[in-house]
Amino acid sequence: MNVRDSEAVSALLEAAGYRHAATEDEADLVIVNSCSVREKAEDKALGKLGLLCATKRERPNRIIGLMGCMAQRLGEAVFRRVPKLDFAVGTRRNGAIPSLVKRVENGERNILEQSSPDEIPDAPEAHEDLGFSAFVTILLGCNRRCSYCIVPDVRGREYSRPAREIIAEISALAKHGVREVTLLGQSVMNYGRMNPVWFDDDPPSAGGFKEPFSRLLEAVSAVPGILRVRFTSGHPSGVTDELVRAMSSLPHICHHLHLPVQSGSDRILKSMRRGYTRAMYLEACNKLYTAMPDFVLTTDVIVGYPTETEAEFEETRSLMYEAKFGNAFIFKYSPRPGTPSAAMEDDVTDAEKCRRDEVLLEDQDRRGQALNEQLVGSIQQVLVEGRSLRNAARWSGRSDGNKIVVFEPTPAVREGTIVPVRIVRAAPQTLYGELV
Numbered sequence: 479m480n481v482r483d484s485e486a487v488s489a490l491l492e493a494a495g496y497r498h499a500a501t502e503d504e505a506d507l508v509i510v511n512s513c514s515v516r517e518k519a520e521d522k523a524l525g526k527l528g529l530l531c532a533t534k535r536e537r538p539n540r541i542i543g544l545m546g547c548m549a550q551r552l553g554e555a556v557f558r559r560v561p562k563l564d565f566a567v568g569t570r571r572n573g574a575i576p577s578l579v580k581r582v583e584n585g586e587r588n589i590l591e592q593s594s595p596d597e598i599p600d601a602p603e604a605h606e607d608l609g610f611s612a613f614v615t616i617l618l619g620c621n622r623r624c625s626y627c628i629v630p631d632v633r634g635r636e637y638s639r640p641a642r643e644i645i646a647e648i649s650a651l652a653k654h655g656v657r658e659v660t661l662l663g664q665s666v667m668n669y670g671r672m673n674p675v676w677f678d679d680d681p682p683s684a685g686g687f688k689e690p691f692s693r694l695l696e697a698v699s700a701v702p703g704i705l706r707v708r709f710t711s712g713h714p715s716g717v718t719d720e721l722v723r724a725m726s727s728l729p730h731i732c733h734h735l736h737l738p739v740q741s742g743s744d745r746i747l748k749s750m751r752r753g754y755t756r757a758m759y760l761e762a763c764n765k766l767y768t769a770m771p772d773f774v775l776t777t778d779v780i781v782g783y784p785t786e787t788e789a790e791f792e793e794t795r796s797l798m799y800e801a802k803f804g805n806a807f808i809f810k811y812s813p814r815p816g817t818p819s820a821a822m823e824d825d826v827t828d829a830e831k832c833r834r835d836e837v838l839l840e841d842q843d844r845r846g847q848a849l850n851e852q853l854v855g856s857i858q859q860v861l862v863e864g865r866s867l868r869n870a871a872r873w874s875g876r877s878d879g880n881k882i883v884v885f886e887p888t889p890a891v892r893e894g895t896i897v898p899v900r901i902v903r904a905a906p907q908t909l910y911g912e913l914v
């Protein structure tokens with residue numbers, strides 16, 4: 479979400495006449511986009527802002543700004559932490575940034591623009607020329623109240639963008655060569671549940687889809703030029719029969735979903751206020767695997783949530799095997815001020831959190847290796863992204879299931895095309911193959 483927001487602000491500034499500097503040192507304007515989801519992320523942003531503001535001693539006209547969740551969360555307090563910061567702008571006010579920069583150029587300092595939780599954001603559709611893959615925000619904010627999460631406070635209440643606005647944006651991207659779109663939302667399958675997104679004069683669903691998100695997937699998959707559609711992040715309550723039908727029957731919808739589970743213990747899930755049980759989560763996984771045997775699930779997990787016992791941690795471990803995750807992002811619990819779980823004692827020691835983190839990472843490596851080995855000999859459709867980061871003599875791309883595939887180059891291969899690759903070798907995170 480932050481990558482997408484940064485890109486939109488960059489595009490707005492370019493439209494206002496600013497140009498990208500070649501390096502950060504050369505830049506006369508630097509905006510730090512911040513994340514509040516963990517304490518460490520906020521500490522890093524504050525450290526970075528301190529270093530940037532220190533350069534104002536030699537370059538007093540340099541403009542330093544802050545955007546994103548931390549600006550929204552801290553408000554005026556951010557100027558006490560970073561007195562030389564020129565402006566801070568909340569999560570739904572990014573469209574104001576070019577005018578804020580002008581105000582700073584005219585001599586104003588310490589400008590704060592916070593957004594209210596239910597305002598409709600301005601200009602979310604600005605894009606830079608990104609190549610063949612783009613993020614598209616479809617849903618802002620979150621109405622769930624998971625006990626540990628600061629996101630609903632900083633990103634506001636759920637607002638779904640009108641479908642026709644999203645489709646127009648994606649059509650324009652496709653005309654500029656974009657082939658893959660990733661639809662973004664905190665709880666993306668909630669699309670259209672809180673405000674109307676389809677209107678009487680919109681075309682009806684050809685496949686008879688009634689749920690707003692399935693209907694949107696159908697419309698996006700029909701945009702000429704779009705070859706791949708992904709979306710993130712999911713919640714098990716969104717894995718409805720209709721969504722499974724949409725994903726398995728519509729062209730171009732990738733058979734991959736990032737479905738954060740957070741814990742495998744019913745007691746911890748309840749304390750986290752996640753709104754599902756272990757059995758409900760696994761049922762959602764099974765629905766997807768049954769309809770699409772090649773389906774790839776990835777997830778997020780929190781270790782060391784307050785009061786999590788060893789036995790409850792083991793339940794998370796076993797769930798991760800049952801759910802056959804292709805990849806997993808493991809986070810050590812970090813209390814966020816003002817959230818319900820911050821009132822609980824953070825009683826799992828840091829050393830124990832680190833141990834649980836390492837155990838899950840090792841499990842995931844073994845599981846990733848085993849799952850990837852099952853793909854040796856298969857032919858994967860790979861969207862070519864460019865040269866491999868590790869070995870520039872090879873090409874790299876992603877399979878439909880979002881796995882990285884590295885293969886030997888041939889002159890015919892071009893970035894942004896989909897090519898068939900036979901898998902010959904597997905590593906936990908990467909598949910290696912040859913062009914068919």
Ligand code: SF4
Pocket residue numbers: 620621622623624627628629630664665
């Ligand atoms: S679903 Fe829960 S964890 Fe995700 S953004 Fe909303 S409150 Fe946070």
